[in-house]
Amino acid sequence: MNLILTIAWTHVRHRARQTLVAIVGVMTGVGFSIMMAAMMEGSQDDFIKTLVDALPHISITDETREPTRQPAELTYAAAEIHGLTPQVRRPGIKNPMAMIAALQTWVPGALTPSVQSKAVLRFAGRNLTVSVIGIDPRTEGDVSNLATHMRQGTLASLYRASNAVLLGDRLAAKIGARVNSNITLASAEGASMNATVVGTFHTGFRVTDETTGYVLLKTAQVLERQTGIVNEIRVRTRDPMQARLISERIGEETGYKSISWQEAQEDLLSAITLRNVLMYTIVGAILLVASFGTYNIISTITHEKTRDIAILKSLGFRDRTIRSVFIIEALLVGLAGAALGWILGYLLTRGLAALEFKTPFSDSNHLPVLYSASHYLLATTVALASSLVAGYFPARAAAKLHPVDIIRGAT
Amino acid sequence: MSAPLVEARGITKILDGVVPVTLVRDISLAIAPREFVAITGPSGSGKSSLLYLLGLLDLPTSGDVLIDGRSTSQMSEEERAAVRLTRLGFVFQFHFLLPEFSITENVALPMRALGRLPAQAIIKRAQELLGSIGLGDHLHKTPDQLSGGQRQRVAVARALANDPPLILADEPTGSLDSVATGQVFELLRDLVTAHGKSVVAVTHDLDLARQMQRRLHVVDGRLATDERLTPVEN
Numbered sequence: 336m337n338l339i340l341t342i343a344w345t346h347v348r349h350r351a352r353q354t355l356v357a358i359v360g361v362m363t364g365v366g367f368s369i370m371m372a373a374m375m376e377g378s379q380d381d382f383i384k385t386l387v388d389a390l391p392h393i394s395i396t397d398e399t400r401e402p403t404r405q406p407a408e409l410t411y412a413a414a415e416i417h418g419l420t421p422q423v424r425r426p427g428i429k430n431p432m433a434m435i436a437a438l439q440t441w442v443p444g445a446l447t448p449s450v451q452s453k454a455v456l457r458f459a460g461r462n463l464t465v466s467v468i469g470i471d472p473r474t475e476g477d478v479s480n481l482a483t484h485m486r487q488g489t490l491a492s493l494y495r496a497s498n499a500v501l502l503g504d505r506l507a508a509k510i511g512a513r514v515n516s517n518i519t520l521a522s523a524e525g526a527s528m529n530a531t532v533v534g535t536f537h538t539g540f541r542v543t544d545e546t547t548g549y550v551l552l553k554t555a556q557v558l559e560r561q562t563g564i565v566n567e568i569r570v571r572t573r574d575p576m577q578a579r580l581i582s583e584r585i586g587e588e589t590g591y592k593s594i595s596w597q598e599a600q601e602d603l604l605s606a607i608t609l610r611n612v613l614m615y616t617i618v619g620a621i622l623l624v625a626s627f628g629t630y631n632i633i634s635t636i637t638h639e640k641t642r643d644i645a646i647l648k649s650l651g652f653r654d655r656t657i658r659s660v661f662i663i664e665a666l667l668v669g670l671a672g673a674a675l676g677w678i679l680g681y682l683l684t685r686g687l688a689a690l691e692f693k694t695p696f697s698d699s700n701h702l703p704v705l706y707s708a709s710h711y712l713l714a715t716t717v718a719l720a721s722s723l724v725a726g727y728f729p730a731r732a733a734a735k736l737h738p739v740d741i742i743r744g745a746t
Numbered sequence: 747m748s749a750p751l752v753e754a755r756g757i758t759k760i761l762d763g764v765v766p767v768t769l770v771r772d773i774s775l776a777i778a779p780r781e782f783v784a785i786t787g788p789s790g791s792g793k794s795s796l797l798y799l800l801g802l803l804d805l806p807t808s809g810d811v812l813i814d815g816r817s818t819s820q821m822s823e824e825e826r827a828a829v830r831l832t833r834l835g836f837v838f839q840f841h842f843l844l845p846e847f848s849i850t851e852n853v854a855l856p857m858r859a860l861g862r863l864p865a866q867a868i869i870k871r872a873q874e875l876l877g878s879i880g881l882g883d884h885l886h887k888t889p890d891q892l893s894g895g896q897r898q899r900v901a902v903a904r905a906l907a908n909d910p911p912l913i914l915a916d917e918p919t920g921s922l923d924s925v926a927t928g929q930v931f932e933l934l935r936d937l938v939t940a941h942g943k944s945v946v947a948v949t950h951d952l953d954l955a956r957q958m959q960r961r962l963h964v965v966d967g968r969l970a971t972d973e974r975l976t977p978v979e980n
Binding site for chain 2: 341345346348349642643645646647648649650651652653654656738739742743
């Protein structure tokens with residue numbers, strides 16, 4: 336074995352209890368850091384994935400980002416207008432199919448038209464306000480996971496009856512409706528129709544499962560009392576992270592309000608960023624505290640080994656050799672602690688993932704965790720770096736010792 | 747006469763402080779090969795300080811120490827460490843062995859630091875050195891398993907590890923009983939007579955000093971006398 340390593344190993348081996356305490360300190364730091372990172376990033380990823388899956392990546396609606404500018408405002412630099420009555424505008428996106436065809440030429444992903452409507456659902460004497468979404472079953476599967484969320488029936492079941500509807504399972508259970516039940520839908524536009532329940536779905540989001548129903552586009556158009564109306568085009572991009580850029584371009588090209596999922600959930604994503612900052616601060620603090628243990632053990636060894644250092648120097652050992660001995664000792668503690676910390680971190684993460692609980696917002700009954708090599712590497716890097724710093728200062732002090740001062744003191 | 751192994755040219759050592767203390771005053775001397783030299787003097791006279799200066803463990807405030815004719819005043823600490831490792835061997839009053847290592851490992855340390863021999867050869871030489879001083883049966887023991895005299899003999903073996911021509915000993919028998927003192931002294935004498943080394947030893951023991959070849963008497967940091975005594979028999 337290398338001489339420096341031999342001396343370093345001998346020192347830490349002969350201070351077994353102190354070394355063990357320092358190793359346990361680093362192990363705990365690394366272990367809990369890994370667990371925290373796995374938990375925080377796991378829940379974050381799960382949250383984002385759920386968001387991305389549940390919502391369209393981009394939603395183009397028949398609104399505009401800014402109110403329509405008046406001719407006077409276009410002509411003059413400044414104009415003040417009083418008593419203006421907004422013009423009644425025909426709702427819906429103009430020429431939606433042409434727009435979809437145009438967007439399909441460059442948007443990397445899938446698009447589908449839909450009609451968003453509100454209606455009162457009547458069944459067995461109960462009245463509930465629900466969101467009725469008109470979809471095209473042939474293209475809906477390309478932009479949402481609704482097909483995979485079906486509990487009874489399929490998207491194609493919407494073609495089974497003239498006014499077919501798919502209900503969220505909680506909604507169906509709430510009103511006591513089953514497949515083939517006949518319900519009544521009455522829209523705010525005054526349209527009323529009998530509809531047949533042809534299936535149920537379960538997204539895992541309580542609000543959606545309790546208040547949403549899907550119908551064919553034309554059924555929703557009847558409810559809105561406007562033939563051919565499409566008031567939303569939903570887009571699923573191949574790379575969800577590109578949604579913001581694509582959305583901006585769609586907005587510029589079409590003039591309609593186009594919102595990416597990131598924009599729609601901006602507040603939540605900001606909160607996630609803040610949460611990450613907090614997480615890494617806490618992880619850093621844990622490892623910093625662990626490094627104090629390493630500093631303590633190396634300082635103690637250095638102090639106890641003052642005489643040996645003087646002897647080694649008198650024999651002709653160089654300063655850098657002495658320094659290396661104590662830095663290696665710190666790294667040995669750091670490495671052993673990190674290695675054990677990996678095991679502890681993995682076990683803690685497994686334990687955390689096995690815990691069962693219920694939330695009112697979703698069906699998930701296990702804490703989502705993320706097993707990532709980067710967490711292990713990051714925790715190890717920080718642990719080794721802090722061990723290095725913790726060992727460096729006592730090592731430097733040791734190398735600076737003047738052998739004669741110690742020899743004189745000993746004799 | 748052979749070229750000196752170590753030569754002091756007007757060396758002075760003053761310790762800085764509120765009241766500066768002069769440890770060594772303007773000493774000049776030379777140690778030739780195969781010399782057995784005693785440094786004597788009252789307590790606090792500067793004997794050990796002179797030895798540390800000759801051994802490059804300390805830097806003179808003025809003057810120069812030459813090793814093998816090379817000035818050391820301009821050497822870096824790294825270069826002085828290299829000279830200590832290859833040209834000088836040290837024995838202190840207390841054995842100063844590393845307590846966690848076996849005596850074989852202790853003797854091997856300077857050779858491993860030098861790195862000229864392969865690991866197997868280093869261990870073999872360490873065991874041979876220990877065998878030559880009568881400790882062949884204790885090779886795997888740690889210092890705390892040996893007597894004071896045995897430990898000091900291990901320290902001598904360690905000083906010889908890299909085969910330096912000059913051994914510097916600071917009160918090598920100062921903490922030993924009379925029997926152990928005799929054994930260690932014979933060992934040092936043997937280094938000169940049988941191995942052709944030079945030995946410079948600080949001692950309070952005038953009886954031992956009289957048995958050595960040359961006696962440097964230091965008083966108040968000055969070299970009071972430099973006597974040639976009975977030559978050491980080969």
